[in-house]
Amino acid sequence: xxxxxxxxxxxxxxxxxxxxxxxxxxxxxxxxxxxxxxxxxxxxxxxxxxxxxxxxxxxxxxxxxxxxxxxxxxxxxxxxxxxxxxxxxxxxxxxxxxxxxxxxxxxxxxxxxxxxxxxxxxxxxxxxxxxxxxxxxxxxxxxxxxxxxxxxxxxxxxxxxxxxxxxxxxxxxxxxxxxxxxxxxxxxxxxxxxxxxxxxxxxxxxxxxxxxxxxxxxxxxxxxxxxxxxxxxxxxxxxxxxxxxxxxxxxxxxxxxx
Numbered sequence: 001x002x003x004x005x006x007x008x009x010x011x012x013x014x015x016x017x018x019x020x021x022x023x024x025x026x027x028x029x030x031x032x033x034x035x036x037x038x039x040x041x042x043x044x045x046x047x048x049x050x051x052x053x054x055x056x057x058x059x060x061x062x063x064x065x066x067x068x069x070x071x072x073x074x075x076x077x078x079x080x081x082x083x084x085x086x087x088x089x090x091x092x093x094x095x096x097x098x099x100x101x102x103x104x105x106x107x108x109x110x111x112x113x114x115x116x117x118x119x120x121x122x123x124x125x126x127x128x129x130x131x132x133x134x135x136x137x138x139x140x141x142x143x144x145x146x147x148x149x150x151x152x153x154x155x156x157x158x159x160x161x162x163x164x165x166x167x168x169x170x171x172x173x174x175x176x177x178x179x180x181x182x183x184x185x186x187x188x189x190x191x192x193x194x195x196x197x198x199x200x201x202x203x204x205x206x207x208x209x210x211x212x213x214x215x216x217x218x219x220x221x222x223x224x225x226x227x228x229x230x231x232x233x234x235x236x237x238x239x240x241x242x243x244x245x246x247x248x249x250x251x252x253x254x255x256x257x258x
Contacts, residue, residue, distance in 0.1 A: 082165020
């Protein structure tokens with residue numbers, strides 16, 4: 001009999017996107033009215049999940065709709081391998097990003113306010129999008145103690161403690177806080193492509209984002225697209241949002257953990 005849950009992964013297992021279910025706020029377009037409801041979306045959640053339902057098959061779609069379980073037990077490891085971290089972290093009043101590729105890419109530790117970060121995957125030579133972060137601010141850290149009181153306990157458990165479970169390495173990392181509809185940067189806000197949940201009919205393929213010469217279809221993350229000046233980023237952000245809604249998806253702006 002198939003298990004109704006998936007355990008928290010260990011840190012030496014590959015990062016993967018999961019098709020998730022969470023309550024939250026969303027809008028049908030950039031200037032649309034804010035609505036509330038259960039939302040289905042693709043995102044990184046490496047912790048335990050409850051498997052809610054199998055999803056109707058579609059091309060490049062998910063198999064299961066899963067609810068994150070923030071209280072799932074940490075995985076056990078005989079050799080001290082920490083749990084896998086979740087980053088970006090899309091729940092709460094702000095989308096947050098702090099670790100993915102920052103270790104080997106100094107540019108990602110020096111992003112400025114208004115920088116645009118597109119998180120996604122390379123799928124059949126297409127860049128498929130799951131999270132859009134517009135940097136509103138940040139705080140720097142060299143150990144978990146630096147972030148006490150600066151982020152919530154759910155984020156500390158899912159991201160920060162697993163990140164530092166490998167040990168401190170003398171680098172200074174940045175925890176970026178995303179812009180929101182209540183605190184925009186040049187009119188931009190962070191969002192997750194989503195769809196109002198509809199049980200087994202909730203599934204959708206992640207939207208493909210392609211702008212000739214600006215987005216590399218074989219890259220899993222795009223940060224401050226190099227050929228676009230900071231003054232042109234609002235135009236690019238709007239084009240990304242329009243591409244998402246053109247596929248019948250909504251812009252999730254405030255997701256909540258159970």
